[in-house]
Amino acid sequence: xxxxxxxxxxxxxxxxxxxxxxxxxxxxxxxxxxxxxxxxxxxxxxxxxxxxxxxxxxxxxxxxxxxxxxxxxxxxxxxxxxxxxxxxxxxxxxxxxxxxxxxxxxxxxxxxxxxxxxxxxxxxxxxxxxxxxxxxxxxxxxxxxxxxxxxxxxxxxxxxxxxxxxxxxxxxxxxxxxxxxxxxxxxxxxxxxxxxxxxxxxxxxxxxxxxxxxxxxxxxxxxxxxxxxxxxxxxxxxxxxxxxxxxxxxxxxxxxxxxxxxxxxxxxxxxxxxxxxxxxxxxxxxxxxxxxxxxxxx
Amino acid sequence: xxxxxxxxxxxxxxxxxxxxxxxxxxxxxxxxxxxxxxxxxxxxxxxxxxxxxxxxxxxxxxxxxxxxxxxxxxxxxxxxxxxxxxxxxxxxxxxxxxxxxxxxxxxxxxxxxxxxxxxxxxxxxxxxxxxxxxxxxxxxxxxxxxxxxxxxxxxxxxxxxxxxxxxxxxxxxxxxxxxxxxxxxxxxxxxxxxxxxxxxxxxxxxxxxxxxxxxxxxxxxxxxxxxxxxxxxxxxxxxxxxxxxxxxxxxxxxxxxxxxxxxxxxxxxxxxxxxxxxxxxxxxxxxxxxxxxxxxxx
Numbered sequence: 001x002x003x004x005x006x007x008x009x010x011x012x013x014x015x016x017x018x019x020x021x022x023x024x025x026x027x028x029x030x031x032x033x034x035x036x037x038x039x040x041x042x043x044x045x046x047x048x049x050x051x052x053x054x055x056x057x058x059x060x061x062x063x064x065x066x067x068x069x070x071x072x073x074x075x076x077x078x079x080x081x082x083x084x085x086x087x088x089x090x091x092x093x094x095x096x097x098x099x100x101x102x103x104x105x106x107x108x109x110x111x112x113x114x115x116x117x118x119x120x121x122x123x124x125x126x127x128x129x130x131x132x133x134x135x136x137x138x139x140x141x142x143x144x145x146x147x148x149x150x151x152x153x154x155x156x157x158x159x160x161x162x163x164x165x166x167x168x169x170x171x172x173x174x175x176x177x178x179x180x181x182x183x184x185x186x187x188x189x190x191x192x193x194x195x196x197x198x199x200x201x202x203x204x205x206x207x208x209x210x211x212x213x214x215x216x217x218x219x220x221x222x223x224x225x226x227x228x229x230x231x232x233x234x235x236x237x238x239x240x241x242x243x244x245x246x247x248x249x250x251x252x253x254x255x256x257x258x259x260x261x262x263x264x265x266x267x268x269x270x271x272x273x274x275x276x277x278x279x280x281x282x283x284x285x286x287x288x289x290x291x292x293x294x295x296x297x298x
Numbered sequence: 299x300x301x302x303x304x305x306x307x308x309x310x311x312x313x314x315x316x317x318x319x320x321x322x323x324x325x326x327x328x329x330x331x332x333x334x335x336x337x338x339x340x341x342x343x344x345x346x347x348x349x350x351x352x353x354x355x356x357x358x359x360x361x362x363x364x365x366x367x368x369x370x371x372x373x374x375x376x377x378x379x380x381x382x383x384x385x386x387x388x389x390x391x392x393x394x395x396x397x398x399x400x401x402x403x404x405x406x407x408x409x410x411x412x413x414x415x416x417x418x419x420x421x422x423x424x425x426x427x428x429x430x431x432x433x434x435x436x437x438x439x440x441x442x443x444x445x446x447x448x449x450x451x452x453x454x455x456x457x458x459x460x461x462x463x464x465x466x467x468x469x470x471x472x473x474x475x476x477x478x479x480x481x482x483x484x485x486x487x488x489x490x491x492x493x494x495x496x497x498x499x500x501x502x503x504x505x506x507x508x509x510x511x512x513x514x515x516x517x518x519x520x521x522x523x524x525x526x527x528x529x530x531x532x533x534x535x536x537x538x539x540x541x542x543x544x545x546x547x548x549x550x551x552x553x554x555x556x557x558x559x560x561x562x563x564x565x566x567x568x569x570x571x572x573x574x575x576x577x578x579x580x581x582x583x584x585x586x587x588x589x590x591x592x593x594x595x596x
Contacts, residue, residue: 096509097464138436140583166395166489175573191464191490195579211394211516218509275473281493285438
């Protein structure tokens, strides 16, 4: 089989040697930069923020909650997980180039007492107190964007908020003032619908296994809802990593956006010039450059 | 089943009445604007540019070629279609948040004589002579972006080019100076990888049925290639609409970006403020607002 050069982009990355100690003609690749990052440049996802979604077919999706960006929704989602709200639920909506949505998808099913919501509209938060590593390129939607931990964020005046990028997780809600309770969640699976920013509480980012959601058949009902119950994709159980035995539980770490290696990686993302890229873009979109994440031993 | 309000966005659009002749309190929705566009605001895809990909399972993907943006590649692709190059081929690569790729995927299979390529690197073209309706919002990658026919484009100084948006089709290529011949194509299925702009010949846009490609299992090989031949998704045949009987063949039309209705639609896309959207974005990304397309009688 011919491996066309669009593929070759990454193959070259994989095949290239790590940055040598002595100067060499070959510049480091994105993969080289990530591999060479020092241990202190990585930060582990808090087990209290690491959510494991086990689907009925045995596949697993891992996501990180963002308590700094939507603390009350995150706390409620932890409560719902521990009350087994999601266990036996389903993925019941997949709309092409938009979102995948899961939970119970049933109006008649009430959340456990104290977890019903609605919660305060955590659509943004004070910018003060949130460390943001700025992205040094124009953004269409906000005057300033960047990264806070593994999450993409935007800042305007004294407010900050997470942004709708591929794999970012939000809280489905009814019309105002019903802001949802976190019992029905969605993740972005197409071009980032940034126009939703500040209209919905965003609570996390898918870290691993998203292909088990993104490759599902699109729903043929309005807005991508599955029309027949048997089309739903069953969720066996949802767990917080913190509630598993520390010995051997899954764990992930992200490359800290404030690290030197991230800065180098981001610069190369925006200025690819190699055997394949003849013309560097000179910029990169916020949603094209989420901080790298990798699994680590628990 | 509860229909959460994220869904409601579009339900409201569908349910709303067409704009009344007398003033009403309810502002028109995106769907209203499209429905109310006058016949002269729509333009039909030339049957010479309309490609129909029939997959083995009976599903069909339709795409429009862009001869104004990559004339030699488009001409070669038409030639390859008529030489049955794609018939019996396959989708052989699906990389999450990146691309789906199809063709023969076989180095040993040679294109018919005269269609082998490589072709000139049609990565951009003179801006002169290309009508572009500008998008009046900041773009991360280019000083000026907008729409030319149904296609998203960028302009810098005296050059113009199509941009990598969701559903845009490009020509897989080897390392320079091998620029491909159009016999292996890909389409974007995640966050728009605009950093590829001007590094590859973009030749069209998927108009319909993209979900038959985007919901395919992701390949587990490097770069999303399917590792086993039986994972490939067989292509029965690829046809140009022009080669089908004019009676009853598929046809599509796009809302012309230079029309008043498109301007109104674009403005609302950027400034949603309704029962759901509490805070209008005030802007929209080039790739979030491709000109609406709809099927029409052939």
